[in-house]
Amino acid sequence: MILRSPLGRARGLGSSRSGSDHYWAQRVTAVALIPLVVWFVASLVAVTGGELAEIKIWASKSYNAALLLLTLLTGIWHGALGLQVVVEDYVHTAMTKHVALILIRLIAAFLAISVSLSTLKLALGG
Amino acid sequence: MTTNARPLSPHLQIYRLPLLAKCSITHRITGVGLALGIVLLSCWLAAAAKGPDSYQSIHDLMVSLPGRVVLFGFTAALFFHLVNGIRHLVWDTGKGLDLACAKASNRIVIGAAIVLTVVTWLIALA
Numbered sequence: 001m002i003l004r005s006p007l008g009r010a011r012g013l014g015s016s017r018s019g020s021d022h023y024w025a026q027r028v029t030a031v032a033l034i035p036l037v038v039w040f041v042a043s044l045v046a047v048t049g050g051e052l053a054e055i056k057i058w059a060s061k062s063y064n065a066a067l068l069l070l071t072l073l074t075g076i077w078h079g080a081l082g083l084q085v086v087v088e089d090y091v092h093t094a095m096t097k098h099v100a101l102i103l104i105r106l107i108a109a110f111l112a113i114s115v116s117l118s119t120l121k122l123a124l125g126g
Numbered sequence: 127m128t129t130n131a132r133p134l135s136p137h138l139q140i141y142r143l144p145l146l147a148k149c150s151i152t153h154r155i156t157g158v159g160l161a162l163g164i165v166l167l168s169c170w171l172a173a174a175a176k177g178p179d180s181y182q183s184i185h186d187l188m189v190s191l192p193g194r195v196v197l198f199g200f201t202a203a204l205f206f207h208l209v210n211g212i213r214h215l216v217w218d219t220g221k222g223l224d225l226a227c228a229k230a231s232n233r234i235v236i237g238a239a240i241v242l243t244v245v246t247w248l249i250a251l252a
Contacts, residue, residue, distance in 0.1 A: 027215065027218065030211055030214075030215060031215065033208075033211075034208065034211075034212065037204065037208055041201075041204070041246060044250075045246060045249050045250045050185055050188070050189070052174060052178055052181045052182075052185075055174055056174075072164070072167070072168070072171075075160075075164055076164055079157070079160065079161035079164055080161075082154075082157045082158075082161065083157075083158065083161055086154060086157075086158060092130060107165075111164065111165065111168050114168050114171075114172060115167075115168045115171055117175070118168070118171040118172045118174065118175035119171065119175075121175040122171070122174055122175050
Protein backbone atom coordinates (compact mmCIF):
# COMPACT_ATOMS: atom_id res chain seq x y z
CA MET A 1 0.00 0.00 0.00
CA ILE A 2 1.37 3.40 -0.95
CA LEU A 3 0.64 5.95 1.71
CA ARG A 4 1.93 8.98 -0.20
CA SER A 5 -0.53 10.97 -2.22
CA PRO A 6 -0.11 10.94 -6.03
CA LEU A 7 0.65 14.67 -5.93
CA GLY A 8 3.38 14.11 -3.33
CA ARG A 9 4.94 11.40 -5.47
CA ALA A 10 4.73 13.50 -8.62
CA ARG A 11 6.54 16.33 -6.89
CA GLY A 12 9.27 13.88 -6.01
CA LEU A 13 9.68 15.24 -2.53
CA GLY A 14 11.13 12.68 -0.17
CA SER A 15 11.84 13.14 3.50
CA SER A 16 14.46 15.74 2.62
CA ARG A 17 11.70 17.97 1.11
CA SER A 18 13.91 18.96 -1.77
CA GLY A 19 16.63 17.65 -4.05
CA SER A 20 14.96 16.80 -7.35
CA ASP A 21 15.20 20.46 -8.38
CA HIS A 22 18.96 20.38 -7.80
CA TYR A 23 19.27 17.09 -9.68
CA TRP A 24 17.36 18.45 -12.67
CA ALA A 25 19.15 21.79 -12.77
CA GLN A 26 22.49 19.94 -12.75
CA ARG A 27 21.42 17.76 -15.70
CA VAL A 28 19.77 20.50 -17.74
CA THR A 29 22.79 22.79 -17.40
CA ALA A 30 25.04 19.81 -18.25
CA VAL A 31 23.16 19.14 -21.49
CA ALA A 32 23.17 22.85 -22.39
CA LEU A 33 26.91 23.07 -21.75
CA ILE A 34 27.77 20.31 -24.27
CA PRO A 35 27.25 22.47 -27.39
CA LEU A 36 28.16 25.70 -25.57
CA VAL A 37 31.57 24.38 -24.45
CA VAL A 38 32.36 23.03 -27.93
CA TRP A 39 31.49 26.44 -29.40
CA PHE A 40 33.49 28.23 -26.70
CA VAL A 41 36.67 26.17 -27.22
CA ALA A 42 36.36 26.52 -31.00
CA SER A 43 36.01 30.30 -30.60
CA LEU A 44 39.02 30.56 -28.30
CA VAL A 45 41.10 28.57 -30.77
CA ALA A 46 39.88 30.79 -33.62
CA VAL A 47 40.97 34.03 -31.90
CA THR A 48 44.17 32.40 -30.73
CA GLY A 49 46.27 35.45 -31.57
CA GLY A 50 44.79 36.82 -28.38
CA GLU A 51 45.10 40.48 -29.34
CA LEU A 52 42.64 42.66 -27.44
CA ALA A 53 41.48 44.35 -30.66
CA GLU A 54 40.79 40.92 -32.16
CA ILE A 55 38.75 39.90 -29.10
CA LYS A 56 36.76 43.15 -29.21
CA ILE A 57 35.85 42.60 -32.86
CA TRP A 58 34.80 39.05 -31.99
CA ALA A 59 32.73 40.17 -28.97
CA SER A 60 31.09 43.02 -30.89
CA LYS A 61 29.14 40.44 -32.92
CA SER A 62 26.01 40.15 -30.84
CA TYR A 63 25.61 36.38 -31.32
CA ASN A 64 29.14 35.87 -29.97
CA ALA A 65 28.46 38.05 -26.92
CA ALA A 66 25.12 36.31 -26.32
CA LEU A 67 26.61 32.82 -26.58
CA LEU A 68 29.59 33.81 -24.41
CA LEU A 69 27.25 35.07 -21.68
CA LEU A 70 25.10 31.97 -21.98
CA THR A 71 28.17 29.71 -21.70
CA LEU A 72 29.60 31.54 -18.70
CA LEU A 73 26.33 31.91 -16.78
CA THR A 74 25.34 28.28 -17.40
CA GLY A 75 28.86 27.22 -16.43
CA ILE A 76 28.80 29.25 -13.21
CA TRP A 77 25.39 27.80 -12.31
CA HIS A 78 26.52 24.24 -13.10
CA GLY A 79 29.74 24.78 -11.14
CA ALA A 80 27.92 26.12 -8.08
CA LEU A 81 25.58 23.11 -8.10
CA GLY A 82 28.56 20.75 -8.41
CA LEU A 83 30.58 22.41 -5.65
CA GLN A 84 27.49 22.27 -3.42
CA VAL A 85 27.37 18.47 -3.81
CA VAL A 86 31.10 18.16 -3.11
CA VAL A 87 30.74 20.19 0.10
CA GLU A 88 27.63 18.26 1.18
CA ASP A 89 29.44 14.96 0.58
CA TYR A 90 32.74 15.70 2.28
CA VAL A 91 32.19 18.45 4.87
CA HIS A 92 30.38 17.09 7.90
CA THR A 93 30.83 19.86 10.46
CA ALA A 94 27.65 21.93 10.41
CA MET A 95 29.28 25.34 10.75
CA THR A 96 31.96 24.83 8.09
CA LYS A 97 29.46 23.24 5.75
CA HIS A 98 26.93 26.06 5.91
CA VAL A 99 29.58 28.76 5.61
CA ALA A 100 30.99 26.96 2.53
CA LEU A 101 27.55 26.57 0.96
CA ILE A 102 26.73 30.24 1.47
CA LEU A 103 30.14 31.31 0.12
CA ILE A 104 29.67 29.19 -3.01
CA ARG A 105 26.39 30.95 -3.77
CA LEU A 106 27.71 34.42 -3.04
CA ILE A 107 30.82 33.90 -5.18
CA ALA A 108 28.71 32.43 -7.98
CA ALA A 109 26.43 35.48 -7.88
CA PHE A 110 29.42 37.82 -7.88
CA LEU A 111 30.99 35.99 -10.84
CA ALA A 112 27.71 36.06 -12.77
CA ILE A 113 27.48 39.84 -12.36
CA SER A 114 31.18 40.29 -13.14
CA VAL A 115 31.16 38.31 -16.39
CA SER A 116 27.92 40.01 -17.45
CA LEU A 117 29.39 43.48 -17.02
CA SER A 118 32.69 42.51 -18.68
CA THR A 119 30.99 40.91 -21.66
CA LEU A 120 28.62 43.84 -22.15
CA LYS A 121 31.48 46.32 -21.93
CA LEU A 122 33.51 44.36 -24.48
CA ALA A 123 30.51 43.87 -26.77
CA LEU A 124 29.34 47.47 -26.69
CA GLY A 125 32.86 48.87 -26.98
CA GLY A 126 33.64 50.55 -23.65
CA MET B 127 33.47 21.14 16.68
CA THR B 128 34.14 17.46 15.95
CA THR B 129 33.53 15.35 12.88
CA ASN B 130 31.65 12.10 13.44
CA ALA B 131 34.21 9.28 13.67
CA ARG B 132 32.24 6.89 11.50
CA PRO B 133 33.86 4.24 9.27
CA LEU B 134 34.56 5.10 5.66
CA SER B 135 33.66 2.78 2.84
CA PRO B 136 35.54 1.85 0.70
CA HIS B 137 38.58 2.19 2.95
CA LEU B 138 40.78 4.26 0.67
CA GLN B 139 44.09 3.22 2.25
CA ILE B 140 43.40 -0.49 1.75
CA TYR B 141 41.04 -0.74 -1.21
CA ARG B 142 42.73 -0.19 -4.59
CA LEU B 143 40.41 1.88 -6.75
CA PRO B 144 39.44 0.31 -10.08
CA LEU B 145 39.66 2.51 -13.20
CA LEU B 146 35.93 3.19 -13.06
CA ALA B 147 36.24 4.62 -9.56
CA LYS B 148 39.27 6.64 -10.62
CA CYS B 149 37.19 8.14 -13.46
CA SER B 150 34.48 8.97 -10.93
CA ILE B 151 36.77 10.84 -8.55
CA THR B 152 38.57 12.47 -11.49
CA HIS B 153 35.20 13.80 -12.64
CA ARG B 154 34.78 15.53 -9.28
CA ILE B 155 38.36 16.80 -9.14
CA THR B 156 38.19 18.21 -12.68
CA GLY B 157 34.81 19.73 -11.82
CA VAL B 158 36.26 21.59 -8.84
CA GLY B 159 39.27 22.59 -10.96
CA LEU B 160 37.01 23.95 -13.70
CA ALA B 161 35.07 25.98 -11.14
CA LEU B 162 38.38 27.64 -10.25
CA GLY B 163 38.99 28.00 -13.99
CA ILE B 164 35.79 30.01 -14.36
CA VAL B 165 37.08 32.38 -11.67
CA LEU B 166 40.31 32.88 -13.67
CA LEU B 167 38.31 33.21 -16.89
CA SER B 168 36.18 35.95 -15.36
CA CYS B 169 39.40 37.73 -14.27
CA TRP B 170 40.69 37.51 -17.84
CA LEU B 171 37.40 38.88 -19.16
CA ALA B 172 37.41 41.69 -16.60
CA ALA B 173 40.97 42.59 -17.59
CA ALA B 174 39.98 42.65 -21.27
CA ALA B 175 37.03 44.91 -20.44
CA LYS B 176 39.21 47.21 -18.32
CA GLY B 177 41.68 48.12 -21.03
CA PRO B 178 44.86 47.33 -22.97
CA ASP B 179 47.29 47.63 -20.01
CA SER B 180 45.56 45.23 -17.66
CA TYR B 181 44.79 42.91 -20.56
CA GLN B 182 48.44 42.85 -21.64
CA SER B 183 49.68 41.83 -18.19
CA ILE B 184 47.25 38.91 -17.93
CA HIS B 185 47.97 37.96 -21.56
CA ASP B 186 51.73 37.85 -20.89
CA LEU B 187 51.03 35.57 -17.94
CA MET B 188 48.94 33.25 -20.12
CA VAL B 189 51.45 32.85 -22.92
CA SER B 190 54.36 32.22 -20.52
CA LEU B 191 55.42 28.58 -20.14
CA PRO B 192 53.82 28.08 -16.69
CA GLY B 193 50.70 29.83 -17.99
CA ARG B 194 50.51 27.49 -20.95
CA VAL B 195 50.97 24.42 -18.74
CA VAL B 196 48.05 25.62 -16.59
CA LEU B 197 45.93 26.31 -19.69
CA PHE B 198 46.76 22.86 -21.05
CA GLY B 199 45.65 21.39 -17.71
CA PHE B 200 42.36 23.28 -17.90
CA THR B 201 41.82 22.06 -21.48
CA ALA B 202 42.41 18.44 -20.44
CA ALA B 203 40.15 18.84 -17.38
CA LEU B 204 37.44 20.46 -19.50
CA PHE B 205 37.42 17.70 -22.11
CA PHE B 206 37.56 14.89 -19.54
CA HIS B 207 34.67 16.44 -17.60
CA LEU B 208 32.74 17.01 -20.84
CA VAL B 209 33.14 13.48 -22.19
CA ASN B 210 32.73 11.74 -18.82
CA GLY B 211 29.75 14.02 -18.13
CA ILE B 212 28.09 12.80 -21.32
CA ARG B 213 28.66 9.24 -20.04
CA HIS B 214 26.99 10.20 -16.76
CA LEU B 215 24.01 11.57 -18.70
CA VAL B 216 23.75 8.25 -20.57
CA TRP B 217 23.97 6.40 -17.23
CA ASP B 218 21.15 8.62 -15.92
CA THR B 219 18.87 7.07 -18.54
CA GLY B 220 19.69 3.63 -17.07
CA LYS B 221 21.77 2.50 -20.05
CA GLY B 222 25.36 1.21 -20.06
CA LEU B 223 25.49 0.44 -16.37
CA ASP B 224 26.73 -3.16 -16.58
CA LEU B 225 30.40 -3.79 -15.88
CA ALA B 226 31.42 -4.78 -19.43
CA CYS B 227 29.81 -1.65 -20.87
CA ALA B 228 31.32 0.58 -18.19
CA LYS B 229 34.78 -0.83 -18.80
CA ALA B 230 34.41 -0.22 -22.54
CA SER B 231 33.18 3.35 -21.98
CA ASN B 232 36.19 3.95 -19.71
CA ARG B 233 38.39 3.58 -22.75
CA ILE B 234 36.16 5.74 -24.93
CA VAL B 235 36.07 8.52 -22.31
CA ILE B 236 39.81 8.56 -21.63
CA GLY B 237 40.71 8.19 -25.31
CA ALA B 238 38.32 10.90 -26.47
CA ALA B 239 39.50 13.31 -23.75
CA ILE B 240 43.15 12.84 -24.78
CA VAL B 241 42.42 13.16 -28.51
CA LEU B 242 40.26 16.29 -28.08
CA THR B 243 42.87 17.95 -25.84
CA VAL B 244 45.78 17.22 -28.17
CA VAL B 245 43.85 18.18 -31.34
CA THR B 246 42.69 21.45 -29.76
CA TRP B 247 46.26 22.41 -28.85
CA LEU B 248 47.65 21.35 -32.21
CA ILE B 249 45.10 23.61 -33.94
CA ALA B 250 45.67 26.45 -31.47
CA LEU B 251 49.45 26.37 -31.87
CA ALA B 252 49.40 25.84 -35.65
